[in-house]
């Protein structure tokens with residue numbers, strides 16, 4: 001019996017896990033997010049497909065470490081384990097999909113047998129801890145991210161400057177989603193090109209995160225996303241450009257975006273004084 005266990009921060013590895021399940025005919029009940037799974041859940045399977053994205057600099061996805069600590073102490077002899085993962089071969093080539101190596105190493109003393117592999121030649125220029133000669137353990141899924149996908153398929157130097165800057169922007173924007181989900185701030189505002197906005201909106205929708213779109217020019221839009229209450233407040237002034245906000249609206253927006261409160265107060269007083277000076 002096959003069980004799939006995954007950890008996923010922005011939903012990419014989760015969707016890969018679902019695709020693998022569909023291809024292999026694994027029931028939904030046998031697909032587990034490690035954030036909510038227990039080691040007991042693992043025991044009923046003789047084939048385990050374990051997936052993690054890589055974060056930080058070659059680290060496991062956030063939900064994995066606690067689970068792996070426990071799993072690594074179990075006796076998994078007689079069980080087969082195959083790995084899969086999502087990563088970014090372009091920006092993080094040195095640590096590409098290293099989380100899979102973390103899982104492999106974490107299970108080293110369990111007696112499990114690793115199965116599957118891929119040819120390292122498929123990923124030129126990527127050096128990571130996963131390598132064991134040419135044949136490597138696990139299956140990497142660089143195509144799972146729309147963004148990574150496009151870049152990965154391109155040969156080196158085949159990216160235009162525009163593609164590259166969009167790609168870089170997307171990395172930063174995905175990080176904003178990550179920070180929002182971690183509770184760093186309640187509201188995020190990004191000014192970006194409509195193509196990037198489309199990609200980001202897809203991601204926000206798939207994660208059930210609310211957003212608001214404000215056209216700026218033909219090449220630029222403002223995308224707000226975050227908590228519903230903040231978006232409701234933003235909705236009351238999103239019909240005008242940001243430089244036309246009243247001092248009060250400007251103050252509220254800054255606070256919701258997590259700006260320093262005293263600096264926002266200073267800015268508010270300056271703008272209020274300037275406006276009242278103009279009127280007088």
Ligand SMILES: Cc1cc2nc3c(=O)[nH]c(=O)nc-3n(C[C@H](O)[C@H](O)[C@H](O)COP(=O)(O)O)c2cc1C
Pocket residue numbers: 007008009010011012013014053054055056057058059061086087088089092095096097098144145171174175178
């Ligand atoms: C801040 C940050 C750090 C990352 N670090 C790595 C890394 O070291 N190695 C790698 O292969 N990918 C890295 N990635 C790419 C993610 O693994 C990739 O976006 C993945 O698809 C996320 O999958 P998830 O949504 O399932 O968590 C990083 C991404 C971000 C935003």
